[in-house]
Amino acid sequence: MEITDQERWARVKGRLRAEVGDDVYSSWFTRMDLEGVDKDTVRLSVPTRFLKSWVQSHYGDRVLNCWRAEEDKIQRIELTVRSAVLRSNTSKPAANGAAPACETRTAKPGADEPRQMTLHSAATNDALGGSPLDARLTFENFLIGRSNTLAHAAAKQVAVARRGDSVMFNPLYIHAGVGLGKTHLLHAVTWAGNAGGERKVLYLTAEKFMYGFVSALKTHTALAFKEALRGIDVLVIDDLQFLQGRNIQAEFCHTLNALIDAGRQVVIAADRPPTDLENLDDRVRSRLAGGLVVEMGPLGEELRLEILKARIAAARSHHESFEVPDEVVEFIAKSVTHNGRDLEGALNRLLAHSKLTGQPVTLEMAEREVRDLIRPQEPKRVKIEDIQRVVARQYNVSRSDLLSSRRTANVVRPRQVAMYLAKTLTLRSLPEIGRRFGGRDHTTVLHAVRKIEGLVGTDSSLADEIELLKRQLQE
Structure with missing residues (x-):
């Protein structure tokens, strides 16, 4: 039986995930869709120009090779930027328009926000240089379930606050997988926050933030760019995992600190928790983790x-x-x-x-x-923090012992076991694992992995302990 193009695309994505790892795959490929296959050309689409440019320049050959492994007649990959399906005009609310892709409902007649307030909200965000807003993505159109109750309540609290009110949690950091509603909440915060006319709420994607900063540097208006951002009452940043570049990250960190220290609200969304944003500086991740971090789970x-x-x-x-x-x-x-x-x-x-x-x-x-x-249930994703916690409990040491410089026998062996499990159960690189274990060099991690691999083959009791730890982590 001949497989369909979509089934072949599923296999290609599986190859890509295996080659680049879960983190890179989730950052750059989860929002890539197959539009069609025409003779020797595969047509793929992504939602933004930034994604298109990045994938073409960094992964174009790899995507083509994965396709050719499944279908050798493929000679070319055509990547385009897709437009939203049934997208409403962003200058007016869709009173009874199409519900968006996730966690939405048809807006009720006589919605709470009148048309004039919605127009004002859109005009305010546009005037501030914000990313486009979808008028369908409001709190009224957001469906609430067990997986998103806390995120919705926190976002609503931010949206209804008034200028001068004390900030309850700052920053508000919402993380979730693709298509679970985090962007919907950020749009809703922006619509509701700007509707009253009292506060200035700016919604930016990470791509837009990067573009704005680079453009300001090129035109020698960086100071004006910084002052404009720091004059915002509520800064809303989407897809933070795409933030790239040391200078851009430093500017984001300065902006984040300036807004929080001034009592202004910051709302951020990403596809993973702050501790897993490997490309961000430690200072930024620490600041993000210091606010309210809320996960939106799978849809029930x-x-x-x-x-x-x-x-x-x-x-x-x-x-x-x-x-x-x-x-x-x-x-x-x-x-x-x-x-x-x-x-x-x-x-x-x-x-x-x-x-x-x-x-x-x-x-x-x-x-x-x-x-x-209809996809099979994905295996549980094991985190290095979970490995450290479970290993520390198994060997009756503390997690801080594993991260410390102590070299006593009762600490060295558990640390080596934890590094071995981190290498075998996660897709983290040796340098990343070393950094998570107190900033150790990658050669230290490699030595630990080889040491445990050698002992497992000769020490049956250690092999049993390793298997027990693996089961505990994967349950």
């Missing part, structure tokens, strides 16, 4: 069901004849579990099939159309 089945119902209702406002049986909705909610964008993708396929073929949506058709979106 009930929340996925609500999202699907809201998305179907939004689609019916454009296509009145679009009907999806309850059994199909329940099947998708149970089967498509990865994120909200996959849910929207599943419904888009059903809508396209129904409109183009004129056939009603059935369970059999749904099973066929969304099969590549």
Whole structure:
């Protein structure tokens, strides 16, 4: 049976993940979609020009080689920047428009924010040089479930605060995987914060921040750029994991410190917690971790069901004849579990099939159309901090002992075991592991790994201990 292009694309992504590692893959490839395959050319798309430029210059050959490993006739990769599907005009709210990809509902008639306030909010953000806002991404359109309750409450608290109010948690740092609603919350904070006209709220992607800083350096307006940012009441930064460059990171750190010290609010979103942002300076990560760090977890089945119902209702406002049986909705909610964008993708396929073929949506058709979106449960991602904690408990030492310079026998062996597990259970490089263990050199880590590898083959009791620790970490 011949595999489909989407199935082949899934294999290519698997090869890419194996070659570049989880961190690089999640930063640069999770938002890359397959648009089609035309003879010897593969057409891929990404959401921003920055991603397109970065992937083309740093990973273009690697993506092509992974495709050729699956299909040797492929000779060229064509990368484009895609536009949002059914995107509303950002200058006005979508009262009954299409719900966005994740955790949204159709806006209710008579929404709390009148049109004039929304126009003012958009104009304020644009005047400040902010990134574009999507008028659908408001608090009214955000669906709340167990996985996002705290993040929503914290974001709402920031949005409704008034100038002069004491800042409860600063910075507010929200992290989540792709398509779980963090960008929605940041847009909502910006819309609501600017609506009152009292505060200046600026929404920037990391790409926009970098572009603004580099442009200011080129035009010799860096001082004006810094002063403009530090005059903001609430600074909202999205996709912080993309922040690159030592000078840019230093400027971000200075801006962050200046705003927080002045009692201004900072809200940040990224795809991982601050401690896992390996490309950021230690000072920045420490400052970020000192605020309120909130994780938005995977979507529960009930929340996925609500999202699907809201998305179907939004689609019916454009296509009145679009009907999806309850059994199909329940099947998708149970089967498509990865994120909200996959849910929207599943419904888009059903809508396209129904409109183009004129056939009603059935369970059999749904099973066929969304099969590549049904992904196996990913194994638990092991963190170095978890390894250090579990090993310290097993050998009755403290985590600080593992990170210290002590070289007594009761500390050296557990430290070597922890380094060995960090190398075998994570995708971290030797220098990264060394830095996590008190700033040690990569050669120290390599020695520890080789030492434990040699002992495991001859010492059965140590081998049993290693297996026990692995099970504890992967459960």
